[in-house]
Amino acid sequence: MTRRPLVAGNWKMHKTASEATRLIQQLAYSYDDAYAGVDVVVCPPFTALRSAQVTLDFDTNSPLRIGAQDVFWEPSGAYTGAISAAMLRDVACSFCIVGHSERRKYFSETDEDVARKAAALTGEGIAPIICCGETIETRESGGTVAFVTAQIEAALALLSASDAEPVVLAYEPVWAIGTGRTPTPEQADEVCAALRDCFRERYGAAAGEAVRILYGGSMNIGNGDAFAAMPNIDGGLVGGASLEAESFMALVKAFS
């Protein structure tokens, strides 16, 4: 089976609503029909999601899709500052990142939280992009595969096989995020293959074959092609290089 590649830009805490509008327009302008085989997703901050929706609505031919960077699992209620999956769907989000290492580090997000968030998203028809990744200490001790597969197992705990169909996995070594350092494409592929096995064992051979697995961490114009050539890497979750149209579209091209 051939999996449809997916390249998602995680804008993190960058871009005001008007800056987001400008970047989305630039992305749409630099889009080429040659990229039609790739899902291209932008994940602006919450405050820019509505602008992203309106900008893309205006351009009915736009192939870009919108994702959020986080969600809260409750459907509504007295949870000051929180955003529900239904609210994300209302602003046209079709994807949402969960379990990013920055959320785990700065917001004390646990594996159980990630599982609840993933379940809330699939319940609203939004595809979770579930992140995992090891620290440099874990990598150096040889524990990478055990660590990341445990993170993914925990994140999938509440999802049935049909819930899990839209799920996307993302392998993002913590030590590669924003550092300019990366694993070799072969090392990243080895971990992605293990994640695929984990999905296969849980949901069956066809699901394992179908699940899309992204690499993230200092992906850029210089290394995108090499990651794209790997058999178990189906796309990228791109941070810094997603903040400019030229570098982001170069990565879309690498996977097309």
Ligand code: 13P
């Ligand atoms: P960088 O591409 O800036 O390393 O960030 C990767 C990332 O964290 C995407 O979610």
